[in-house]
Amino acid sequence: xxxxxxxxxxxxxxxxxxxxxxxxxxxxxxxxxxxxxxxxxxxxxxxxxxxxxxxxxxxxxxxxxxxxxxxxxxxxxxxxxxxxxxxxxxxxxxxxxxxxxxxxxxxxxxxxxxxxxxxxxxxxxxxxxxxxxxxxxxxxxxxxxxxxxxxxxxxxxxxxxxxxxxxxxxxxxxxxxxxxxxxxxxxxxxxxxxxxxxxxxxxxxxxxxxxxxxxxxxxxxxxxxxxxxxxxxxxxxxxxxxxxxxxxxxxxxxxxxxxxxxxxxxxxxxxxxxxxxxxxxxxxxxxxxxxxxxxxxxxxxxxxxxxxxxxxxx
Ligand code: ADP
Ligand code: MG
Numbered sequence: 001x002x003x004x005x006x007x008x009x010x011x012x013x014x015x016x017x018x019x020x021x022x023x024x025x026x027x028x029x030x031x032x033x034x035x036x037x038x039x040x041x042x043x044x045x046x047x048x049x050x051x052x053x054x055x056x057x058x059x060x061x062x063x064x065x066x067x068x069x070x071x072x073x074x075x076x077x078x079x080x081x082x083x084x085x086x087x088x089x090x091x092x093x094x095x096x097x098x099x100x101x102x103x104x105x106x107x108x109x110x111x112x113x114x115x116x117x118x119x120x121x122x123x124x125x126x127x128x129x130x131x132x133x134x135x136x137x138x139x140x141x142x143x144x145x146x147x148x149x150x151x152x153x154x155x156x157x158x159x160x161x162x163x164x165x166x167x168x169x170x171x172x173x174x175x176x177x178x179x180x181x182x183x184x185x186x187x188x189x190x191x192x193x194x195x196x197x198x199x200x201x202x203x204x205x206x207x208x209x210x211x212x213x214x215x216x217x218x219x220x221x222x223x224x225x226x227x228x229x230x231x232x233x234x235x236x237x238x239x240x241x242x243x244x245x246x247x248x249x250x251x252x253x254x255x256x257x258x259x260x261x262x263x264x265x266x267x268x269x270x271x272x273x274x275x276x277x278x279x280x281x282x283x284x285x286x287x288x289x290x291x292x293x294x295x296x297x298x299x300x301x302x303x304x305x306x307x308x309x310x311x312x313x314x
Contacts (some may be wrong), residue, residue: 003310017277017292018302024047025288028272029306033254035299036233038258039199039209041079042276043296044175046259047189048083051152052172054143056136059159065169067093068115072122075103075293076111078151079260080173108200108225108262110155118161124202125154126223128167130214133158136167147172148204151212177212185213195219198229200262229258230265236272257299259283274299 004012006023013020020026055062070088073081088094100113100120109130110123121127134156139254144154152172159168162185188195198221199206206222221232231291236254256263256270259279267273268286275287276294284290291298 001308002244004298004305004308005310008110009052009305009309013302013305015300016293016301019290019292020302021288023309025272026302026306028253029289029307030301030309031251031306032193032255032272032303033252034194034196034236034254036236036254036256036270037195037197038229038256038260038263038266039197039201039206040175041259041279042257042263043209043213044177045179045236046079046175048080048153048173048175050087050171051150051174052143052147052170052312053087054140054170056140056156056167059163059166060157060168062169063093065157065171066091067096068120068169069122069171070094071096071098071100071115072111072113072120072157075100076105078105078111079175080155083173084171108223118159121158121160122155125156128156128158131158131160131165133160133165133167136170140170144170144172145204147292148202149208150174151208152207153205163273177209178294178296180295180297181213184300185215187300189214196221196232198224198256198266200224200226200229226262226265229256229263232271233266233270237269255290255303258295259294263278274302 009026010020031121040046066088069084070093092192098116100115106112106123109127120311147154152174154166155171157169196213196219197210203222205249206220207217210220233256254272255272256266257274258267259276261280261282264286267283273287274281274289277292278294290299
C-alpha cells in the first residue's frame with residue numbers, strides 16, 4: 001500500500017469526518033493491538049425503546065409506574081432516560097402534579113428523588129441490592145433473566161415511604177447493535193487485534209450483546225463504574241511491554257472507543273482515545289480521535305490509514 005505523510009493522512013481522515021489530533025496520533029492508530037469498546041452508544045446505537053413494564057406487588061398501577069418513570073427520568077441525561085419519558089408520553093402521561101425534589105444521579109446505578117414525600121429509586125439490580133431492597137418473587141426474577149437474555153437492560157422502581165420500602169415495578173429497555181459493528185468486530189479479530197467490551201450495564205445484557213457481535217464471554221467486562229473502566233485501561237497499559245513515556249517505539253498500543261461522560265477518564269488514559277461524534281462533548285474533549293458521524297467502520301479506516309503513515313525521522 002502507498003505510504004502517506006502526516007498531513008496527507010490527516011487530510012484524508014478529515015475528509016471522511018475523522019478528526020485526529022495530530023500526526024503522532026494518526027501514527028499511533030497504526031500500532032494499535034488492543035481495542036476496548038464501550039457498549040451503550042458505541043457498539044449499540046444508544047437509542048432505547050421500552051420493551052417491558054411489569055407491576056410488582058399491589059402498590060402502584062402500570063399508569064402510576066409510567067408517571068413515576070417520567071418524573072424520575074426527565075432530569076436525567078442517561079441514554080435510557082429519554083425512552084422512558086417518551087413511553088409515558090405515548091400513553092398520555094405528560095406532566096405531573098408532583099415534581100421531584102433532591103433529584104440525584106447514582107453513578108452506575110440509577111437515580112433517586114423525593115416524589116410526593118416518598119423517596120423513589122429507579123435503577124438496576126446493583127442499586128436495589130445495595131439498598132437491601134432487592135426482594136422480588138421468583139417469577140419476577142425469571143422475567144428479569146429472560147429480558148437479560150434478549151440483551152435488554154433491566155431496571156426497577158422502588159419506593160421507600162410511610163408504607164414501607166419495596167420494589168413496585170420493573171422494566172426492560174433495549175437498544176440495537178449498530179449495523180456495521182458485526183463487520184468491524186470480525187475484521188479486527190481477523191487482523192489479530194485483541195478486543196474487550198467494557199460496560200456499566202449488567203452482565204446479562206452485556207453477554208447477550210457480546211454473543212450477538214461474536215465476542216467470547218471472556219472478552220466482556222460488565223457492571224463497571226467509570227473509574228473501573230479507567231483502571232482497566234491503565235492496568236492493561238501497565239502490563240504491556242511498552243512503558244516508554246513517549247510514543248516512539250511503542251507497538252502494542254491500546255485504543256479505547258466510547259461515547260459517554262462515563263468514558264471520559266478511560267478515553268484520556270488510553271494510548272489512543274476515540275470518541276463517537278454524537279456522544280458527550282466531554283468524551284470528544286478527552287479523546288485523540290473523533291468519528292464525527294459515529295460510524296464504526298471509520299475506526300477500521302483510521303487504523304489502516306495509521307499503518308500507512310511514514311514515520312518521519314526527527
Ligand atoms: P453504561 O452507560 O455503560 O450503561 P452507566 O454507568 O451510565 O453505564 O450506567 C450503568 C447502569 O446503571 C445502566 O446500565 C443502568 O442499568 C443503570 N442506570 C444508570 N442511569 C440510570 C437511570 N437514569 N435510570 C435507570 N437506570 C440507570
Ligand atoms: Mg456509552
